[in-house]
Amino acid sequence: MGKTLAEKIWSEHVVAAAAGEPDLLYIDLHLIHEVTSPQAFDGLRLANRKVRRPDLTIATEDHNVPTLDIDKPIADPVSKLQVDTLRKNCAEFGVRLHSLGDVEQGIVHVVGPQLGITQPGMTIVCGDSHTSTHGAFGALAFGIGTSEVEHVLATQTLPLLPPKTMAINVEGTLMAGVTSKDIILAVIAKIGTGGGQGYILEYRGSAIRALSMEARMTICNMSIEAGARAGLIAPDQTTFDYVKGKAHAPTDGDWDAALTYWKTLTTDADAKFDKEVNLNADELAPFVTWGTNPGQGLPLTASVPDPDDYSNAEDRGAAKRALEYMDLKPGTPLKSIKVDTVFLGSCTNGRIEDLRSAASVIKGKKIASSLRLLVVPGSARVRLQAEAEGLDKVFLDAGAEWRSAGCSMCLGMNPDQLKPGERAASTSNRNFEGRQGKGGRTHLVSPLVAAATALKGTLASPADL
Amino acid sequence: MEKFVKHTGNALPLRRSNVDTDQIIPAVYLKRITKSGFEDGLFAAWRNDPAFELNQPQYKSATVLVVGPDFGTGSSREHAVWALQNYGFKVILSSRFADIFRGNSQKMGLLTVILPQADIEKIWQEIESKPDTQITVDLGAKTVAYAKTTLTFDIDDYTRWRLMEGLDDIGLTFTKIDQVTRFEEKRLSFKPKTLPIR
Numbered sequence: 049m050g051k052t053l054a055e056k057i058w059s060e061h062v063v064a065a066a067a068g069e070p071d072l073l074y075i076d077l078h079l080i081h082e083v084t085s086p087q088a089f090d091g092l093r094l095a096n097r098k099v100r101r102p103d104l105t106i107a108t109e110d111h112n113v114p115t116l117d118i119d120k121p122i123a124d125p126v127s128k129l130q131v132d133t134l135r136k137n138c139a140e141f142g143v144r145l146h147s148l149g150d151v152e153q154g155i156v157h158v159v160g161p162q163l164g165i166t167q168p169g170m171t172i173v174c175g176d177s178h179t180s181t182h183g184a185f186g187a188l189a190f191g192i193g194t195s196e197v198e199h200v201l202a203t204q205t206l207p208l209l210p211p212k213t214m215a216i217n218v219e220g221t222l223m224a225g226v227t228s229k230d231i232i233l234a235v236i237a238k239i240g241t242g243g244g245q246g247y248i249l250e251y252r253g254s255a256i257r258a259l260s261m262e263a264r265m266t267i268c269n270m271s272i273e274a275g276a277r278a279g280l281i282a283p284d285q286t287t288f289d290y291v292k293g294k295a296h297a298p299t300d301g302d303w304d305a306a307l308t309y310w311k312t313l314t315t316d317a318d319a320k321f322d323k324e325v326n327l328n329a330d331e332l333a334p335f336v337t338w339g340t341n342p343g344q345g346l347p348l349t350a351s352v353p354d355p356d357d358y359s360n361a362e363d364r365g366a367a368k369r370a371l372e373y374m375d376l377k378p379g380t381p382l383k384s385i386k387v388d389t390v391f392l393g394s395c396t397n398g399r400i401e402d403l404r405s406a407a408s409v410i411k412g413k414k415i416a417s418s419l420r421l422l423v424v425p426g427s428a429r430v431r432l433q434a435e436a437e438g439l440d441k442v443f444l445d446a447g448a449e450w451r452s453a454g455c456s457m458c459l460g461m462n463p464d465q466l467k468p469g470e471r472a473a474s475t476s477n478r479n480f481e482g483r484q485g486k487g488g489r490t491h492l493v494s495p496l497v498a499a500a501t502a503l504k505g506t507l508a509s510p511a512d513l
Numbered sequence: 514m515e516k517f518v519k520h521t522g523n524a525l526p527l528r529r530s531n532v533d534t535d536q537i538i539p540a541v542y543l544k545r546i547t548k549s550g551f552e553d554g555l556f557a558a559w560r561n562d563p564a565f566e567l568n569q570p571q572y573k574s575a576t577v578l579v580v581g582p583d584f585g586t587g588s589s590r591e592h593a594v595w596a597l598q599n600y601g602f603k604v605i606l607s608s609r610f611a612d613i614f615r616g617n618s619q620k621m622g623l624l625t626v627i628l629p630q631a632d633i634e635k636i637w638q639e640i641e642s643k644p645d646t647q648i649t650v651d652l653g654a655k656t657v658a659y660a661k662t663t664l665t666f667d668i669d670d671y672t673r674w675r676l677m678e679g680l681d682d683i684g685l686t687f688t689k690i691d692q693v694t695r696f697e698e699k700r701l702s703f704k705p706k707t708l709p710i711r
């Protein structure tokens with residue numbers, strides 16, 4: 049029997065295997081940031097260990113960093129300590145670091161692909177659950193905890209039990225105004241936040257093939273919101289064209305060798321997935337979440353659900369609690385919900401295409417006077433590119449705030465936070481209670497819906513303008 | 514890592530599902546650079562509510578947390594495990610754990626035990642009616658016992674052995690480091706490197 053793509057990549061990275069034990073998997077690339085690494089470096093120091101492969105390791109500053117006044121010292125002393133600790137650790141252990149102010153600084157999952165160090169067939173890890181983003185290149189990429197960060201730093205390997213595989217087949221054509229964000233929100237609403245648990249997801253089908261690399265990254269990014277540690281898409285011409293010419297892409301003879309290898313990275317026709325889920329792209333509409341977990345989503349044209357309509361007691365309780373937290377009443381049309389803040393950014397939707405699509409809706413218009421629009425590019429390079437295209441002016445003229453790169457309001461570790469009771473439409477990935485600031489309420493949306501909402505003041509898609 | 518063989522203690526019933534790691538420890542508490550002192554951040558947002566289970570005197574000494582399904586979803590932050598351990602929890606019982614959280618807890622010696630939701634429900638009822646109920650979790654025997662009930666649970670033998678011996682994964686991997694070196698010699702030459710900077 050043939051192998052799925054995930055199984056192929058897995059087996060090519062097994063360093064040691066024994067019955068009844070996890071496989072020891074080789075890691076091709078380890079991404080580091082300031083929040084989940086200090087204790088790992090400390091562990092190395094205590095045990096007198098080195099970083100085994102600094103040349104397969106790279107760090108950026110993203111979670112904590114301010115998006116204003118980045119030329120000044122970080123004002124919050126605790127954030128500053130964490131960033132300073134990363135700088136000290138990288139210097140001591142010889143790890144490449146892109147600091148605030150550096151052109152390659154940005155959200156770790158935006159930086160890898162833009163440097164060309166994210167390539168098909170690799171194993172990629174980071175102490176961050178959205179590492180699944182890199183799966184868009186046909187890489188096996190997943191988030192790890194700090195103990196595992198230390199393990200990879202010391203040995204460049206991880207002991208892991210092989211997961212099961214699930215195919216997510218999305219056939220058909222997306223309607224105008226429907227994006228890859230809507231695909232993944234619909235997938236999560238369908239299989240639930242625990243549906244992908246224990247699986248690697250492979251997104252397949254004509255609707256997936258038709259997506260750009262950046263749109264594919266948005267989908268793989270949110271695999272974790274469906275409970276899956278990793279999600280991937282087989283590489284194709286779109287992938288090869290995107291990687292080619294990037295700073296760390298293979299060149300000359302290496303390129304030809306790489307390309308020959310990359311073309312083998314598909315699921316065999318006779319391979320069997322442990323589970324398959326089908327979605328019809330023709331039927332998808334712009335999606336929005338109404339609750340406090342990413343599985344609580346509906347098409348924008350729907351209304352807030354009634355918890356009593358859920359047959360399962362767990363779901364009913366969760367929906368009740370969510371509506372209380374979100375201050376929403378059953379039956380309220382989603383399009384009538386007023387928001388105070390629109391956040392455009394994050395590793396889900398903070399790349400140049402996302403900024404372009406939002407700008408196309410906003411161009412020449414003004415945002416509603418009742419709200420603020422925060423635009424935070426995913427990396428310094430994305431910001432520069434956007435400025436070269438004049439997108440910063442589009443946003444500024446509309447009344448938005450144009451910021452420097454980082455995670456920002458996606459998790460509110462820096463000063464960009466919602467106030468208690470504030471409601472946001474956000475292009476990020478998590479609508480958990482308090483995720484974007486204590487007491488803040490989050491509706492997850494695509495960049496197009498974010499832009500339309502910013503203009504209208506209530507949840508809206510460009511078609512509603 | 515501390516060995517885990519058997520633990521007996523009081524329990525705390527938390528009737529919530531989908532408790533994500535942002536709830537276990539909100540991001541603002543993640544700025545420390547040590548593994549200790551995270552207990553103040555544990556369930557920080559919910560602790561403002563006097564009715565929240567953690568604030569109730571009858572559960573003050575609990576070391577076993579009994580929660581609804583999909584515990585530990587979301588962010589990979591191992592701080593969630595540290596916060597639970599710093600607070601004093603030794604065992605978590607649930608019908609479903611998020612993968613990364615479960616992996617993290619197993620690295621740190623916090624035992625996560627999977628039981629059917631129907632059993633979790635019965636344990637909740639028992640502790641809610643008798644908060645001083647003692648729960649014994651025996652990793653050797655793979656059992657959870659309380660009142661007159663004894664339940665068995667599954668855990669893979671390798672993880673069980675590691676937890677019972679208190680073995681550190683890095684140390685175990687170093688016993689195979691020659692294999693890692695041999696693997697590296699055969700890696701495809703075009704795989705990218707981060708250094709030198711290009």
Ligand code: SF4
Pocket residue numbers: 110111155156157176178394395396454455458459476477
């Ligand atoms: S943008 Fe948000 S989800 Fe992405 S890495 Fe940063 S904090 Fe995590």
